[in-house]
Amino acid sequence: MKDKIAIVTGASRGIGKAIAIELAEKGANIVINYSSSEESAMNTKRRCEELGAKVLLVKGSVSEVEDCKDIVAKTLEEFGRIDILVNNAGITRDGLAMRMNDEEFDSVVKTNLYGVFFMMREVAKPMMKQRYGRIINMSSVSGLTGNAGQINYAATKSAVIGMTKSMAKEMATRGITVNAIAPGYIDTDMTKELASTQTDAIISSIPVGRKGEGEDLAYAVSFLASERAAYITGEVIRVDGGLAM
Ligand code: NAP
Numbered sequence: 001m002k003d004k005i006a007i008v009t010g011a012s013r014g015i016g017k018a019i020a021i022e023l024a025e026k027g028a029n030i031v032i033n034y035s036s037s038e039e040s041a042m043n044t045k046r047r048c049e050e051l052g053a054k055v056l057l058v059k060g061s062v063s064e065v066e067d068c069k070d071i072v073a074k075t076l077e078e079f080g081r082i083d084i085l086v087n088n089a090g091i092t093r094d095g096l097a098m099r100m101n102d103e104e105f106d107s108v109v110k111t112n113l114y115g116v117f118f119m120m121r122e123v124a125k126p127m128m129k130q131r132y133g134r135i136i137n138m139s140s141v142s143g144l145t146g147n148a149g150q151i152n153y154a155a156t157k158s159a160v161i162g163m164t165k166s167m168a169k170e171m172a173t174r175g176i177t178v179n180a181i182a183p184g185y186i187d188t189d190m191t192k193e194l195a196s197t198q199t200d201a202i203i204s205s206i207p208v209g210r211k212g213e214g215e216d217l218a219y220a221v222s223f224l225a226s227e228r229a230a231y232i233t234g235e236v237i238r239v240d241g242g243l244a245m
Contacts, residue, residue, distance in 0.1 A: 001226060002027035005079040007071065009033040009062050009119060010089030012041035014188030015138070018214025019086055020044050022222045024053035028084065031056045031075045035089070054079075062089045062115030063107075072122040081130055084225045085123045087116040087137045087160075092190060097151040105152045112156035113163075120167055120178075133176035134225045137164050139236060141184050141244040157182075161236055168234035177233040179224045184240025186212040207242030 006023045010016040012034035020030050021044070030048050032055060034041040045055045056078045060067030075082055090112045093104040116137050127133030142150050143157025161180050168178040185191060185202045191211075194202075203211055220239045223229055238244055 001084075001222075004028045004083040004225075005031070005075065005081050006084035006086065006225065007031040007033065007075055007082060007119075007123070008086045008088055009071075009115065010035070011044055012037040013044075014190060015183065015186060015214045015217045016086070016088040017044045017047075018218040019088060019221050021047050021051070022215070022218035023084065023086075023225065024048035024051040024055075026222055026226075027052075028225075029054040029056075029079060031058060031071065031079075033058050033060060033062070033071050033089065035059070035061045061111070062087075062119060063110035065114075065118050068115070068118035068122050071119070072126070076126060082123050082126050083130075083132060084134045085119060085127075085136070086221055086225070087119050087135070089115055090138055090140075090156075090190075092150065092153050094149045094153065096149055100151060108152040109156055112153065113159050116160055116163060120163070124167075124171070127176050128171070128174045131175045133171070133174075134229070135164075135167065135171075135176065135178040136221050136224050137178070137180045139164070139180040139182045141182050141238060141240050144182055144236075144238070145244050164236070165234045172233055175230075177224070177229060179229075179232060179234070180236045181217060181220055181224070182236055182238045182240065182244070183217055184212055184238065184243035186214065186217065188214065202243075205243065206240070207245065210241065212239065212241060
């Protein structure tokens with residue numbers, strides 16, 4: 001991945017941070033996007049730079065089309081190309097369907113679904129011109145199996161799979177692969193809000209017997225982002241310790 005240019009959305013914390021660090025370790029230069037956690041994003045930047053990467057920090061919400069245009073424009077201005085896009089940014093607003101209000105549904109759709117669409121649309125042109133690209137979208141096992149209390153989130157994560165496959169078909173002849181990763185239960189701020197009784201119940205249903213770490217995802221993303229994954233497209237890889245098997 002030497003000198004490849006990778007955009008990672010939502011790379012200030014959690015899985016995105018682990019992905020940015022792993023791609024930097026493999027030799028890529030990194031564009032770190034985040035929405036509000038400036039200090040955490042600076043921390044990811046420092047870690048990537050220590051590994052020898054050139055790093056560009058771009059604040060912006062993937063739920064806003066103008067921000068997505070800005071992330072891509074700044075990347076092209078700084079590096080002249082985009083080889084890898086990791087659509088990692090995502091949020092939850094959990095609640096039972098019968099009590100969920102429109103805003104809770106809409107905000108998750110705007111970030112998790114529109115965000116992925118906006119970013120894929122913006123990188124499509126430069127990647128097609130280069131005749132090379134790797135796009136990796138973060139889905140979830142919730143999108144494969146459904147999950148009580150996550151009707152909004154599960155809807156977006158299923159939709160990410162549909163978008164991944166559609167985009168894969170549109171881009172395949174241009175040297176661009178588009179794949180999705182479906183994480184299971186990963187130890188990040190997103191899952192820290194769950195009560196310990198819920199956590200224990202989930203862990204006991206994971207065949208490998210532990211929750212996942214950001215690095216577990218980063219290794220899978222790193223492979224899909226490599227030149228060696230050229231013959232894999234439209235695929236969904238579960239990284240869940242067997243949870244949704
Ligand atoms: P996290 O710890 O909550 O981190 C979320 C990251 O996304 C942060 O860097 C945050 O930036 C960024 N972000 C949120 N909204 C954004 C927006 N509108 N624009 C740009 N960046 C935004 O989450 P995580 O657990 O690492 O999850 C990463 C991805 O994996 C998500 O797509 C999530 O749905 C998926 N996933 C996670 C799990 C899990 O168990 N953790 C399981 C399945 C799938 P700020 O720091 O600036 O807020």
